[in-house]
Amino acid sequence: MERLTSPRVMEALLKKHGFTMNKRFGQNFLTDENIVRKIVDAAHIQPTDVVLEIGPGIGTMTRELCDRAQTVLAVEIDDKLIPILKETLADKDNCRLIHGDILELDMVEELKKIDASSFKVVANLPYYITTPIIMGLLEKDLPLESITVMIQKEVAQRITASPGGKDYGALTVACGYYTRSELAFIVPATVFYPRPKVDSAVIHLEVLSGERMGNKEKKAFFTVVKAAFGNRRKTLLNSLSNNLSLEKEEVRQLLQLAGVEEGRRAETLSFEEFHSLAMAYGQITW
């Protein structure tokens, strides 16, 4: 089969099926074979892996994934793309095409059907639902090994930020709870059809094994993180007393217990300091 990244091939395929892009679904298809390979390289796929691809589009990256993985589950919401995918993936018998919404998919059920015990996610994500997709996957306690996805550059910088900068926020810390993250590479808008208004980046998230905290501790952790970043320009003393409905004296006690100075702002706190804060919050509220 000719390369689906070729504008001529893509145009002919879309025309043949009378397909027009649907902005509502965040459709920007890849037109650069090297980028497709680089994304799949960044995912470190092994021949025994099960891969979940979210939004296969016309199947460009799906074909590359099928060549490298044992099984590919490709979940596409747009019914108009299904006949196209059936054609472009006809020769890939290790691909299971699922017509549906990734936010509604029961991944445990899908894994059961193919008798798989773990999976990796690889995708060029629809940007309008980047955060719900990533957080949905991480929060569901699935046997997920890693997530390698192309997303909007600004969101990639927020997820992989270090403490101390403007990009570091609740999303960074939430992803840091579940994964070790890295920004693999930046992708210019010129490699998509149609071209998005923003640049993109590929991130690789390696899911950490085992529970990091008990249930109560975890709840306290996310409550404290949300409260601390609720007013990110304010000091911790002010943001925590506003958003946790605590008296300033109680917050002082909490910060002292955690060994964190009251004049600091949320964006300067490391993961470990948030953890200490959560433990202290647990002590004064439980």
Ligand code: SAM
């Ligand atoms: N993988 C293709 C590529 O790289 O050329 C297409 C990527 S495009 C940025 C995003 C894809 O996700 C589109 O095919 C779109 O129809 C699909 N999509 C959008 N929302 C979805 C959802 N909720 N569930 C599953 N697929 C979705």
